Amino acid sequence: MRPLSIRLRLSLLVSLLTVTIIAVVSVVSYVEQEESLLRNVDEILRVMGEGIAAVLDDPQDAETRDAELQSILGGPHARSPAWCRIWVDGNDSDWFVSDLADGPHRDGLLDPPSEQRPAVGQTSFFNMVDRADRSRKAPYRALWMRRVWRQDVVNVLVGRSSRHVYHELREFYRLLLIVGGALTLLAFLAVPLLISWGLSPVAQASAQLGAITHRSLGRERQRSQIAPELKPFMTALDDMLGRLDQAMQQQGQFIADAAHELRTPVTVLKSALQTTNLQRRTAAEYKAGIEEALLDVERLERLVEQLLSLARLERPDRLGRSVRLRLDALLAEMADIYDARAAHQNGRVVMAQTDAVWVRGDESELRQLFANLLDNALRYGPEGGTVTISIEDRPAGELTVSVHDEGGCIPNDALVHLFDRFYRVESSRSQDSGGSGLGLAIAREIARRHEGDVEITSSRQTGTFVSVRLPRR
Amino acid sequence: MRILIVEDEVRLARNIAKALRETASFAVDISTDGEDGQHQAQSNPYDLIVLDLMLPGIGGLDILQHLRRRGNRVPVLILTARDATEDVIRGLNLGGDDYLIKPFDMGELIARCQALIRRNYDRPDPVASVGPLSVDTSARLVTLRGQPVVLPAMEYRLLEYLVLRAGQIVTKEEIVEHLYDFHAERFSNVVEVYISSLRRKLDPGPPHELIHTLRGQGYLVGELPR
Incomplete structure (x- = not known):
């Protein structure tokens, strides 16, 4: 009905x-x-x-x-x-x-x-x-x-x-019927008109709302025509639209940034292939050209992978497969894997001795979190340095996992931007480190999904500490 | 011709350099950050600078402004990943000569570089002719009385420079500056070796000498000024 x-x-x-x-x-x-x-x-x-x-x-x-x-x-x-x-x-x-x-x-x-x-x-x-x-x-x-x-x-x-x-009495009764009937009729006719008039601010407000498109979301609107009763409602709507607009702008900025970040490896890849193709070459030269191009393809692949995981993490639903798991065992296993990788550059990854530590979370996401931190530590830490993973207790049922490397020249003004997407400390950009600028953004997103957070401190004396705070379960 | 590439993406810079060396026989220097780029651009007589705008240290636009303020007339080709029109307009207004947006086509980049250099030497025709000799700078083709002559890269580089400056006295220092990139070993007597090789291949000899040696001054291609 x-x-x-x-x-x-x-x-x-x-x-x-x-x-x-x-x-x-x-x-x-x-x-x-x-x-x-x-x-x-x-x-x-x-x-x-x-x-x-x-x-x-x-x-x-x-x-x-x-x-x-x-x-x-x-x-x-x-x-x-x-x-x-x-x-x-x-x-x-x-x-x-x-x-x-x-x-x-x-x-x-x-x-x-x-x-x-x-x-x-x-x-x-x-x-x-x-x-x-x-x-x-x-x-x-x-x-x-x-x-x-x-x-x-x-x-x-x-x-x-x-x-x-x-x-x-009969006369009076007749009078009552005529007057009452007339009043009733008047009421039936006038009331809808009166109500339309009374509801007209709603119609005006809806006309104003109807004129809003995704492009005019955040625009300042004149609200002088709105009845005082509707003002809180419209103000709340405006606030919501403002938040939506901000989110859309962030999204737009992210897409622009992502396109820009994708364009760089594409430019390099294209230039490598075109340079190779400029003239007839020997098989060895072609092979070198292909290997050069493959490096860029790998970089693109990594970037696309990270963009996808960021998009996945941004979805508002709660953790997918949340299980209770032993964080110390997971970190020890990862330390072994990364230690083998670090050995190529004479580096080491070690895990400090710790008791069994349980957390609740999605194992693959937590793996990605710490993989990003270990990648960064190996990439930006000094060659041949040691990366140390340690777990500390914190009050209020929380714990901190620290990934420490012996680097530590992240400038103070860069620290606040480290979690911004696509941000890279300037000196690392030209060194072709292969970082996408998304690793820490992803790490923080994962930590926050697990009701935790990530912090970074860096100094030349003590090195760089990346601390992940997680609730203990 | 000698070119400077200021680009922080090392591998892109190397690819451009390789393409320009192989296709256009240019001597190419690479700089991967703003400060070094600005220093190099000031201290060497480049025929062209390929300038990226997003650079660590000093930005590309700042370098450009700095160069122009100091009266440097070198042609500048702006490379930018930002396709925002304002950046292009700002770049051109600060004294840029041309621009390309990444990702670009390598062939187009080379063609634009060559066009800018021809303009700078006031020789808009890509085919430069001196007497019986004609040099197609875009195709790197040398013909003598209609017959193609094949030249090694360094000899072609030297000939192209001399032909673009035909009718002018070119000093040996200028030749060295324009022939070699920063890392090349520079032996000035190598210039004489190349000159004599070119003479052997191209010069019909007196009285129709093509390459004149002006003792104590340098070399001159074409008619001697009277």
Whole structure:
């Protein structure tokens, strides 16, 4: 199912809320109106009842009394005539019964329902319906008063048509329907517009975001048009875009650097092949030319290999095959291999005596890390020098592997750049040492993947120490 | 012709040197860092400098600026791996004569070197003729009255230099400076040996002498100034 849009959701919500409020207000005001209209009728009845009681208290002859009572009730031609019946409990004949304009209905209206009978001295108000009226459309309001009068309990029933109340209520009901309906309709029409207006900053922001391409990632953007609520959001987005831009620039720089580094061996290789090809030569000269070219191919191969491993290491996933392994055994084995290699230049690679040391990591990556460091030590250390590998304990469950060579003329300002990709200490560049400038970058990347790091110190007196810090496991 | 290559990539420099020696019969010196390159460029009368821009020590552009400020008119061919146009523009604006972007074609490099040298000697025509003799400097071909003459490398190098400077007196010192690279053994009487060999092969003798010896001054190819 397609998710409902925020606009639709909000429109529905606000519209429903509006309709509910209108409905509640209508019902409440309708009930209030009904009560207040009935209260008015009741008030008239109460006044009439008091008037009747006063007439009864006043001793006078029956005829005068009846005329007075009739005048209180209003003549039979009054617009909304009232009627009255006065009788005494236990006596069948009524003291007084008023004339009603429409006679046929009097029977039903003169017999109040017994459940409405008030206690003596009390008064009750209730609705009555003319029982003879089949349509039951003529409602009446009645007052029943009982009081002791000269040892007798006298009942006074005063009634009055309340039809006008319901007529007024119907009018009011109609008014409520029209006004409420109009308001509801207005709400349904206006709310989506209002919400669109309210959401317009989001639309503006998304338009601004939509205009961003990979080329304009890091560009400063005008954010004055953004609603204050969206500002933190947009600022966070801008920060993220800035970081992305930086990463992309670094990537671009890396590609440019890599292309440049690849171009140098390609240039040399091309020049070697073209020089060899310039004229007819002897077999020995051709062989020399091919060997020359092979040197460059090997250099290219090494560079491509290192670029690939750097690209592999840069992938954000965690270590592939992480196992618990004995670092001292691995280093001892590598020391042997590199010692054999160093022997060609009368050099040595030795491993200091150490206890068993366990770390957790990817064995091939750790091998590559230390191979890069040993390569560097042999390449840049003095000829015939000794390279020493040693493991030291460190606090906080860490250990340090140091690869030491007897060189040590890395200038201080070069030390900070040693881990930059393709950086080589200047004096080593022209010596055609064959270094790619990526070895330390790779070594550090691997160490960091293993939650460690690499540091270098170098001085003419003590030589060069490359220290790898790793967590002990 | 004598050329200096200032390039820190040793093997590239050696390859260029080899190609220039074999194909163009140039004497070639190599310098692999900026300081040495600048020193060499100042102290020897090169016919051309092939200059890399990215050098340890002093950068290529600095060397170029230094040379031009001191009035050195040697043609300079800039080699650069940076294909950024600004570098090329800066190089040319600082007094460079031409440029090539790495990786380049060796044939193109040689052709550009030869073209720059011809320009410098004010002989834009690659075929230089003196009387019955004509020397095609681009193809290294010597013909005498239409007949090809095969010359050993050193003799050709000497003849090319003399022909490019035809009509001018060339001292023996100049010949030595332009014929030999820094490492060659320099025996000045070898020049006389080459001159006499060239005379034997090319000179019809008086009264139409091609190579004149001006005692105490040097040599002259072509018509003697009156």
